[in-house]
Amino acid sequence: MTKLLQWLLGVSILGVAWGIVTFDILDLRLPHVYKEVAWPMPVYLLVVFGCYSLATVGYRVATFNDCEEAAKELQAQIQEAKDDLKRKGLKM
């Protein structure tokens, strides 16, 4: 199953469950409070997911490792390599 189908399946299961509770399709006579919680749920979930996304990306940007040591090490090694290669007879 492709990722697209997995997503469609997941979304439609949630959608049907939401529809059943919100519009009482199966005539289950659920307490009114269920409906009140259920109907704005998609919007809540979207907002929560948006916040989670922003927080995650923000946190990762803030803690991203800036490898200054690695850059310095590389620069030093480049110089070493150039000198060594020249000794070995490489014409750049």
Place this chain on the structure above:
Amino acid sequence: MASRRSDTKRRGDGDKYSVLLPTYNERENLPLIVWLLVKYFGESGYDYEIIVIDDGSPDGTLQVAEQLQKIYGEDKIVLRPRAQKLGLGTAYIHGIKHAKGNFIIIMDADLSHHPKFIPEFIKKQKEGGYDLVSGTRYKGDGGVYGWDLRRKLIRYLREDVYFPLLFSLCGLSSLWNSVNDTLLHIISDSLTLPFSHSRGANFITQVLLRPGASDLTGSFRLYKKEVLERLVEKCVSKGYVFQMEMIVRARQLGYTIGEVPISFVDRVYGESKLGGNEIVSFLKGLLTLFATT
């Protein structure tokens, strides 16, 4: 010398590592990357060869490669040039055909990938018997030099906001200008970052594809030879999306993936090869993978 040879013997477990280096106009970088590879393979004692696949570079990369072959020997430096610039996937196929190793290492020749991590890749592979080991910039000590938005942000805030504020308390307009400048700096900086490598793009990909690997667009990896052969056969994308497709399909085919944190030092020499429509092609590739894997 004798002791080093016995070291090599001790490592002689029959494994050989072929490093594929596709090059295009890397005259400056190629000798340096080869020197580093020889250094770290020499120190760790693994059996290796370096396969240079030059796509007809007009800058004379091939001539430099020939000189390197004379210095380090034909068993260590293998030249497999092609007449013109063809895709990355076909470069790998071309390289694999001539590879004597049972493991293949793929890396960029532009010095953004440091050979010092290769012994760690090999160790990781041996530990878990992984089918592929991927370098990751997003875990542990991994990271990137040259893209640090946070450092830029702090610098701009200090130079463009804090100092002007101290020195010119005379008006709010200068503060406003500073804030504006800062925003412009940040926006233009984030535009010069390759989007496909950004944290945002990575997050979207992780959510949509759940690939089980933290760095999808990186291209510093070690593969079992037959695994790479099978993957290259299956993958059709181009550029950075190709790297994503390789790892997503690897997971789909049930291959095991190990990860090693790497530091990525961006572009010491040369120009970035990313085009302007990079965001569009990245999103297209992502959606294609979403629908087909």
